[in-house]
Amino acid sequence: MSEIKPDGILNLRGVICPMNYVKTKLKLEEMLPGQILKVIIDGDDAVLNVPRSVKEEGHKIIKAEKTGDAFNLFIERA
Numbered sequence: 001m002s003e004i005k006p007d008g009i010l011n012l013r014g015v016i017c018p019m020n021y022v023k024t025k026l027k028l029e030e031m032l033p034g035q036i037l038k039v040i041i042d043g044d045d046a047v048l049n050v051p052r053s054v055k056e057e058g059h060k061i062i063k064a065e066k067t068g069d070a071f072n073l074f075i076e077r078a
Contacts, residue, residue, distance in 0.1 A: 004063055004074050006038035007031060013070055017045045021053045024075070028059060031077045036062060039073045047071050 010027050012020040024039050031037060041050055051061050051073060058078040065072050 004036060004038075006074060007035040009038045009040070011040045012046070013040055013042045015041075015046075016043070017049050020046045021050050024050060024054065025057065028054075028057075028075065028077050033077055035077050037075045037077065039075060040070050041073065042070045 008027060008031060010024060012023060015023065020039075020041055020043075024037070027039075028037055039050065041047065051064060054061060054073075054075055060076040060078070062074040062076050063072075064074070
């Protein structure tokens with residue numbers, strides 16, 4: 001897969017659940033369908049809950065990768 005070029009980046013390191021999902025949802029609402037948002041998260045709860053909640057809203061996780069002590073989620077807005 002070629003490098004994904006996000007249309008927006010949201011750094012949520014240190015933000016606790018459920019605020020990390022709330023901030024992700026608000027940012028996705030500002031974007032156009034098909035645009036890609038890169039979300040940087042940390043913490044075990046966020047790694048499980050944010051992707052699940054995003055999928056429940058109809059968005060698509062394009063890629064999830066661990067980088068150091070954080071995770072990068074690439075989300076395509078529905």
